[in-house]
Amino acid sequence: METAYIKTPLGIAGITGDENGVSVISVSDEGTISTEIPVFLQEAVQQLQEYFDSKRTAFTLKLNPKGTVFQHKVWESLKGVSFGKTRTYLEQSKILGDVKAIRAVAAANGKNLL
Template sequence: MKSCIIKSPLGFTKIMGDDDGIASVTVLNSKASEEKITDIIPVELEDCVIQLHEYFEGSRKQFNLNLNPKGTDFQQKVWKALEQIPYGKTLSYLDLSKQLGDVKAIRAVANANGKNPLWIIVPCHRVIGSDGSLTGYAGGLHRKKWLLEHESPYKQQSLF
């Protein structure tokens, strides 16, 4: 498995994958990662690095990568459903559970959402509480808020 660490607006990001696809993209919470930024990107990860940079620049709204995350069948099903949430849109955990055919599975859906190994690429940040609140996010609620604002078609203007 190849890996690299890149800098993003939300922190240092570790990408792992091989010829079978991208297995994980995670944001690192450690400042120690700064000295580990990868100078040479493995060829297997180049497209992912490029597409993430395009996303953060605002020129990419959809990823086109071969993905290979590891998880249970149920987790894989939830992650596939997450990929269908359009850029700039949100969905509640309850609505996602309904889409998957079992409204009572809301906790299991939320748990699978939280175990998503493909930060940003599989957009778990687009899932919110039924009341519109920014509930739970493995990368931190400040990152979830940033990502949703980044994707919003309505940009906040500065008053000063």
Template sequence: MPEKLLVLQRFDSPLGQMVMVARNNHICRIDFETLSYQPFDSKALERKGLRIVEQETEVLAEAQRQLEEYFGGKRFEFDLPLAPEGTTFQQQAWQALREIPYGETRSYQQQAERLGDARFARAVGHANGRNPISIIVPCHRVLGKNGKLTGFASGVDKKAKLLELETRYRPFTLE
């Protein structure tokens, strides 16, 4: 039976404090901590029989190391065990996000086309808004129509800074 324990760890990033959560040695949440941030609904946790503790684990230490490398312009892909909770459609949308290369962007419509139907653009936007693993599942790489910065749970200002960071450190390739 899976462990009913969520392990939480915080760390300071160049864009503010981040919260990482793991369950069964898999990352299930990474987000920026903001004034309105509520990592978990305590009543929902109780109903599921889950409890949360704040401590360092190997997988969270590795996630922090990889995120620090990302912010330093030294990491362009992540290699971490992930276990985001979501519907089948959300899982598909999040997998499509992971296929967007570092330093590139897509529109919600392009992401929907990748999933099989451009008419799903609005549903893709909703799925991206529920993405529990910020940066590693890079919803910040998806833009609105005409390249407009829209929707990012931690704020459009952070989305802009993440895109700026990736533009600055994008690796040069010969085509």
């Protein structure tokens, strides 16, 4: 795993991943901007920069988050949220087929590092 650091309107974004995809995107108030971006993170950096330049509303990144099977199911369902829209945990629970899973869905979203 390697991390590239880029300047964004939110602060310094750290993009961590490897050949299998991006695993973590974090933002900090401080940090050193990367002068060299690993080849497998260059597309992620480009797409994030396009997003912040208002030139992108959808991402086509290869993702590789670490989590449980349930967390992956919850995170996968987030891909169905359109640009500029939101979804409540209850709505997401219903989409996943178990309205009683609202707390588990909320917890899984809280563990989402992307």
